[in-house]
Amino acid sequence: MSSMDILTLDDFDFEDKTVILRVDINSPIDPQTRRIVDDNRILRSLPTIRELSDGGARLVMLAHQGDTLDYQNLAPLEQHASMLSRLLDRPVAYIDDVAGPAARERVRRLKRGEMLLLDNVRFHTEEVSTFRNYVKLSPKEMAKTYIVRNLAPLGDLYVCDAFAAAHRAAPTLVGFPEVLPAAGGRLFVEEYGILKRVRDNPERPCVFVLGGAKISDAFGMMGKVLADGTADRVLTTGLTGLVMLWAAGIELGRVPEAYLRDRGLEPFVAQAASLLQKYGERIVYPEDLAIDDGGRREIPVSALPVETELIDIGSRTIAHYASILQEARTIFVNGPAGVYETKAGSLGTESLWKAIAEAPGYSVIGGGDTVAAARRFGVVDQMSYVSTAGGALIQFLSGQKLPVIEALRRAKQRYTGASA
Ligand code: 3PG
Numbered sequence: 001m002s003s004m005d006i007l008t009l010d011d012f013d014f015e016d017k018t019v020i021l022r023v024d025i026n027s028p029i030d031p032q033t034r035r036i037v038d039d040n041r042i043l044r045s046l047p048t049i050r051e052l053s054d055g056g057a058r059l060v061m062l063a064h065q066g067d068t069l070d071y072q073n074l075a076p077l078e079q080h081a082s083m084l085s086r087l088l089d090r091p092v093a094y095i096d097d098v099a100g101p102a103a104r105e106r107v108r109r110l111k112r113g114e115m116l117l118l119d120n121v122r123f124h125t126e127e128v129s130t131f132r133n134y135v136k137l138s139p140k141e142m143a144k145t146y147i148v149r150n151l152a153p154l155g156d157l158y159v160c161d162a163f164a165a166a167h168r169a170a171p172t173l174v175g176f177p178e179v180l181p182a183a184g185g186r187l188f189v190e191e192y193g194i195l196k197r198v199r200d201n202p203e204r205p206c207v208f209v210l211g212g213a214k215i216s217d218a219f220g221m222m223g224k225v226l227a228d229g230t231a232d233r234v235l236t237t238g239l240t241g242l243v244m245l246w247a248a249g250i251e252l253g254r255v256p257e258a259y260l261r262d263r264g265l266e267p268f269v270a271q272a273a274s275l276l277q278k279y280g281e282r283i284v285y286p287e288d289l290a291i292d293d294g295g296r297r298e299i300p301v302s303a304l305p306v307e308t309e310l311i312d313i314g315s316r317t318i319a320h321y322a323s324i325l326q327e328a329r330t331i332f333v334n335g336p337a338g339v340y341e342t343k344a345g346s347l348g349t350e351s352l353w354k355a356i357a358e359a360p361g362y363s364v365i366g367g368g369d370t371v372a373a374a375r376r377f378g379v380v381d382q383m384s385y386v387s388t389a390g391g392a393l394i395q396f397l398s399g400q401k402l403p404v405i406e407a408l409r410r411a412k413q414r415y416t417g418a419s420a
Contacts, residue, residue: 161185212335288314312338
């Protein structure tokens with residue numbers, strides 16, 4: 001039996017078993033062509049899929065796929081099935097049904113080692129409304145929702161490999177472990193194990209680099225990781241850095257302040273001010289910035305306010321942050337330092353990402369933009385650990401309980417209790 005608090009694939013024999021596998025192959029999609037543009041999550045899901053199929057399982061896969069518009073225009077999973085077939089070099093069947101009569105009939109006809117990908121689970125409202133809190137269901141109630149009620153009786157075992165969705169309390173993630181023996185897949189267990197070590201026992205000093213445009217992510221975790229000592233220092237960049245400057249009483253200028261206001265980010269200023277008051281120099285903010293006036297131009301913070309957008313951190317900030325990162329023994333990065341997709345706004349992200357890649361400390365990166373930037377600047381392979389998760393990673397590292405981990409832990413207690 002695995003020594004972890006959840007069961008793993010090592011705890012089960014799959015021969016001639018119907019295994020319901022939940023993966024997270026939610027991938028960036030080109031808004032024009034609707035084609036998948038990054039297959040990272042699909043590649044990372046392959047070891048579990050291969051192991052289950054090789055082990056003789058009849059494999060039923062469940063997954064979701066969003067869109068740039070979040071929860072609208074959800075894409076079907078047909079192209080994911082074709083990509084899986086190609087990458088595994090064996091057929092992966094697909095059916096445009098999730099848990100209706102056609103899907104159930106197809107599951108019943110599966111033979112040893114065969115694989116079937118059902119359609120996007122989020123075509124069912126219950127799968128989204130529950131985690132978005134419009135409908136609050138307990139895990140037991142989720143086990144009675146349409147998908148779980150219809151598919152669970154056909155399965156012998158549930159495996160979850162969707163660490164990137166571990167923060168979503170949804171039926172396909174939390175409902176199945178209530179009614180079937182349940183284990184974490186290889187990717188799930190790898191992410192959980194590595195990130196748990198980073199969270200619970202980081203080598204010191206531990207430095208968090210928080211930037212990007214999703215300020216709520218950064219502020220959701222900053223207070224927590226500073227209070228419990230997970231982070232020794234927090235280096236702020238991107239919009240998070242601007243909010244810090246504003247909170248420190250520095251006028252940014254009409255245009256940057258309107259930009260933050262229009263995005264509803266002004267309320268974070270008060271939160272930032274109280275964090276600065278409480279944690280002082282453990283929070284570091286930019287000393288210079290970049291603007292685009294027909295090309296990149298750097299200005300010291302003392303030159304604020306400006307009447308133009310602030311697009312990046314400046315070279316003095318980069319050098320200061322790089323020297324802190326060089327001394328760090330653990331580094332966690334979430335969110336780019338500026339508008340890294342543009343020539344004028346890329347220097348901060350490119351330089352910091354390279355500094356992190358070269359620093360001797362253990363580096364963890366996650367989240368769509370953060371990983372995409374690392375790929376763009378050619379340093380993704382030099383990071384110590386690249387998580388497939390974004391939101392789940394942030395919630396996990398800030399010490400929040402993730403519903404899917406809790407569901408798998410309960411499933412282990414039930415299973416070991418029953419088999420003891
Ligand atoms: C992600 O992309 O972070 C996961 O697939 C979860 O997707 P969601 O944020 O749409 O729930």
